[in-house]
Amino acid sequence: MRYFVASMMLAAAAGTPALAQNAPATPILPDATILDVMATGEVSRVPDVATLRAGVVTQAPTAAAASAENAARMASVIKALRAAGIAPRDIATASVGLSPQYRYAENQPPAITGYQASNTVSVTFRDIAKTGAALDALVKAGANQIDGPQLSIDGPEAALDEARVDAVKRARARAELYAQAAGLRVDRIVSIGEQGENRGDQPRPPVLYARAVKADAATEMLPGETEVSATVVVRFLLK
Template sequence: MSMRKYLLLAAMAPAALAPLTAAAQTQSAPTTVEPLVPAAGTVLDVSAEGRTTRVPDLATIRAGVVSQGATAAAALSDNAQRMARVLAAVKRAGIADRDIQTATVQLQPQYRYGDNVPPVITGYQATNTLSVRFRDVARSGSVLDALVAQGANQIDGPNLSIDKPDAALDEARADAIQRARARAELYAKAAGLRVARIVSITENGADAGGPQPPMMLRASAMRSDAMEKTSIAPGERDVTVNVSVRFLLN
């Protein structure tokens, strides 16, 4: 063999062996797959809902002013004056600035419709709505009466909720695990087995006693000279947590 051919083969050898070496390394690399279920025993999956109750301590209510005017400027001006009185009444009631938020400002033309004729603008309607959070639910009814007396003619609410639900959610979580454990014990006893341990716990969702669909108060039912006072009953709200628990039975 000539020196030239020998050098050529020597140069090609590493390149030819590289795929074989890589394949050998790939085949020899260990592969570990964690088992989805324990190697021994019977697996039982249980879903449970934990529950506790709380009295809502937060009420969110929308109070608005709807004004009519022959022109857009007239409708907005009247609306602004009346809303200023409503906002002042909210602050006099001790509601903090952080609990007062403008929710809606609208200006819409009003039309008269007829047969085979274009619509005709007859005036304008201005709407301004505040979202107010009441941290003293018991006082919210009397505050609403004061707002109506100052010009509010649109009330939407209340949305009752729990301000700080963390402790209640933890109670519901503990209750959910207890319920899941009791159900697992029932199944194990019926099958002639016993619960060895919990393999996994998954929280599937929680309801922290958030707002329900609001109660509607119609403007026609709100009169500043009414003898009866508005009252809001908070009742109770359920706080729930749903879990899935995997048990190992022996």
């Protein structure tokens, strides 16, 4: 009578929890081998949603003047967003700030030289092809700070299901390989557990948006491709 447990971890991401902590308990079977395989399935998709932060930063000698100028310019930015066809549900306030600006001199206390006001909104563009023209319109309307974008997939569930199927196929193929190497065969699947998923979001580091030098140049937004993935742990019974 023989029994042993072999564990294989095939996930691409670092920091995956130890398999022994996640695999369900399996009763000891006579003359059988248990093989645990962790596998990640992936599919490629073109992102169709872009999310970024657009805002206005203003400075003035007084807090009231900085806030008033900021509010006026931000109103123009919001108007430009609506004129570009952005729905109200896709525009949300991200941050509002007002802070003093200081001058520092040696052996002297800091002196307030003015105030800086900021207002930023998070904007979701559901037509990436029109994002560049909308960004140019925002800058013309007064926006002087734009961060992003983060590209994602609108409704990734279908892609995730494909990735799950791919993950199980990969786990099965790996199990067949180990069974053959050990002079055994895969008898059946004992259990399947999902360990995690990647829905295809592509975060980007914040960047300060700058318009092209030529007046007739337009900003381009290139979506590229993103990977949607799902990771599973499959327990096989080998004989």
